[in-house]
């Protein structure tokens with residue numbers, strides 16, 4: 001009864017906010033899409049028609065150097081290669097990566113793969129369809145399904161081994177005759193008069209070489225050693241993710257992952273192949289036990305194993321015993337803070353990182369690739385580094401709907417999921433789970449954001465207010481006593497102190513008022529008579545089979 005009352009009051013306020021949100025959302029969407037359409041619908045250079053602007057080793061043979069052939073680099077190389085650019089990709093290690101990162105791709109990320117023509121890269125690698133999560137807390141279960149009803153049946157999340165996926169992307173990129181992929185470690189950028197002209201790199205045999213191109217795109221991942229000169233890196237590591245591979249077991253619900261909200265660490269489980277389950281344990285940075293001296297194994301056995309689902313317990317214990325099976329990675333957070341550098345650009349984890357607990361990095365990276373490809377498409381000549389750099393500044397605002405929504409959700413949810421002795425935090429966790437259980441536009445709206453299907457800062461703000469109303473309402477009922485009012489105030493304080501710093505670091509103006517950012521209006525430099533044709537219109541027509549026109553129609 002009480003919950004219905006809260007939902008009723010919440011629904012009225014939420015409807016008003018919702019109306020405002022939908023209005024602003026459609027305005028921004030309309031302006032943003034038409035800008036991208038305008039840019040991307042211009043004719044792109046084909047094969048040999050690209051101006052030859054390189055000027056040293058490999059004179060005139062490279063338009064764009066890409067550093068790092070990970071998810072972002074390989075996908076970008078393919079899409080730029082498809083547009084006729086001569087791309088030179090330099091990757092430190094061409095062997096199949098063996099990492100515990102980048103295993104879950106959201107449905108929104110899968111749609112980006114389709115937009116890039118790379119959807120077959122999740123075929124033949126034993127990737128699993130992924131439809132959502134079951135959250136477990138104190139013996140209660142909450143099912144969170146991605147809102148996929150309005151999509152074709154193949155649209156869903158995908159989970160797989162990162163290495164297999166990356167190798168497929170690399171293979172697809174290097175299958176294009178105008179994309180070269182070579183093994184080498186880029187050691188520095190070549191800068192002349194404030195313009196990046198190319199890179200110094202060491203090849204497999206240790207020889208120091210140089211490569212030149214009018215544009216260098218750095219995608220060297222979370223441990224980037226090149227980002228320093230292209231952005232203001234402020235990296236935070238709130239926790240570490242400890243990964244184990246479980247075999248001979250199944251998750252309770254097929255195609256769904258599991259998140260166990262237990263003390264001391266949340267545990268995340270999802271399939272990475274038809275026979276293996278990835279288990280990730282989030283351990284706060286200040287108390288990470290050492291793997292080498294066996295403390296981690298002991299921590300997992302004594303502290304974590306009792307919280308694992310009973311049907312996975314034996315596999316979990318055997319996984320700890322398996323040599324080399326305990327892997328650990330820092331979960332870094334870094335807001336994008338680029339400084340414009342003519343001749344160079346950063347994307348992927350090198351530019352921006354969010355907590356890995358929700359697994360949104362690849363979706364953001366692929367979304368960035370789509371935006372960048374569309375912005376670069378009308379440019380025939382990349383030689384005017386200053387003008388191009390100024391034009392590409394719009395990239396940092398256009399990426400915000402996807403990147404800021406996924407970043408903030410990841411960073412906030414890691415805090416909400418982590419056990420805490422603070423009753424207000426515990427309250428926040430219960431409120432969040434209760435909100436997800438409400439169903440309808442509340443839980444579907446939240447999962448539409450979480451899946452990358454409806455990435456919108458306004459939607460984020462709307463759900464934050466709805467959760468706040470719901471949470472405070474729960475605390476005040478049945479009568480708002482002074483004690484309850486105090487608890488409600490503490491609840492709002494804790495919730496805001498988690499969320500607001502992340503909104504601030506993403507940039508309030510870029511997130512909520514993109515139309516007031518001057519860079520947003522930059523159009524392609526009109527040199528050499530750009531002709532207008534409509535490759536993107538064709539693309540968008542194909543896309544509508546996959547993508548409903550707006551968020552409201554997904555829910």
Ligand SMILES: Cc1cc2nc3c(=O)[nH]c(=O)nc-3n(C[C@H](O)[C@H](O)[C@H](O)COP(=O)(O)OP(=O)(O)OC[C@H]3O[C@@H](n4cnc5c(N)ncnc54)[C@H](O)[C@@H]3O)c2cc1C
Nearest residue numbers: 068070071072092101102103104186221348349359361362
């Ligand atoms: C523990 C953990 C789990 C995660 N899980 C998920 C998940 O489930 N889903 C998800 O979407 N995201 C996840 N992420 C984030 C995801 O891995 C990244 O967002 C994504 O891989 C970024 O792609 P990228 O191309 O920028 O970097 P990467 O994929 O890391 O690629 C960088 C490439 O650059 C190469 N390189 C590096 N330095 C040089 C150099 N100097 N010269 C040449 N090449 C170089 C590297 O060898 C590598 O191939 C996770 C992250 C962590 C830490």
